[in-house]
Amino acid sequence: MAAQKLTRGRLIQIIVLMIILITAFVWRTVTYQPKVPTQVQETTCNLNVGDCVFTINNKQATVTLLSKEPQADAPLELQISNVDIAPSATVSGITMNMGILPIEFTQQKEGWLGKFTVPDCTHDKMTWVIDIKMDKDIYSSQFTVNKQ
Numbered sequence: 001m002a003a004q005k006l007t008r009g010r011l012i013q014i015i016v017l018m019i020i021l022i023t024a025f026v027w028r029t030v031t032y033q034p035k036v037p038t039q040v041q042e043t044t045c046n047l048n049v050g051d052c053v054f055t056i057n058n059k060q061a062t063v064t065l066l067s068k069e070p071q072a073d074a075p076l077e078l079q080i081s082n083v084d085i086a087p088s089a090t091v092s093g094i095t096m097n098m099g100i101l102p103i104e105f106t107q108q109k110e111g112w113l114g115k116f117t118v119p120d121c122t123h124d125k126m127t128w129v130i131d132i133k134m135d136k137d138i139y140s141s142q143f144t145v146n147k148q
Contacts, residue, residue, distance in 0.1 A: 060082060062080070063141055
């Protein structure tokens with residue numbers, strides 16, 4: 001590559017470009033605001049032990065995994081009682097990376113019923129977390145699935 005003489009115009013171009021880059025970097029650093037976590041409770045409830053009770057919109061909501069012995073590749077049902085608005089929920093693996101799976105809810109007499117299936121894995125036991133989103137809050141419950 002042939003070396004070029006540093007002219008006054010080229011020097012001004014380099015200085016202006018450096019000023020723009022440094023200004024952009026300082027601006028992003030000064031105006032940075034970390035995302036505020038929306039996790040409501042500090043501990044995660046275990047659905048294998050029993051029902052989970054959360055306070056949602058000043059009401060005691062009960063989350064129940066209807067399958068007593070949850071297994072992989074088998075339909076699972078999640079019931080949320082005493083909630084007026086439609087929940088949105090996802091299931092993701094804790095002990096392995098199996099993606100994020102949505103839960104489809106339908107309204108029932110006593111609340112909302114969600115149906116989902118978790119895939120099979122090479123492990124005999126797989127721990128999953130259910131993140132239930134209500135308004136801007138997230139309520140987490142976990143459960144363990146045995147391999148069929």
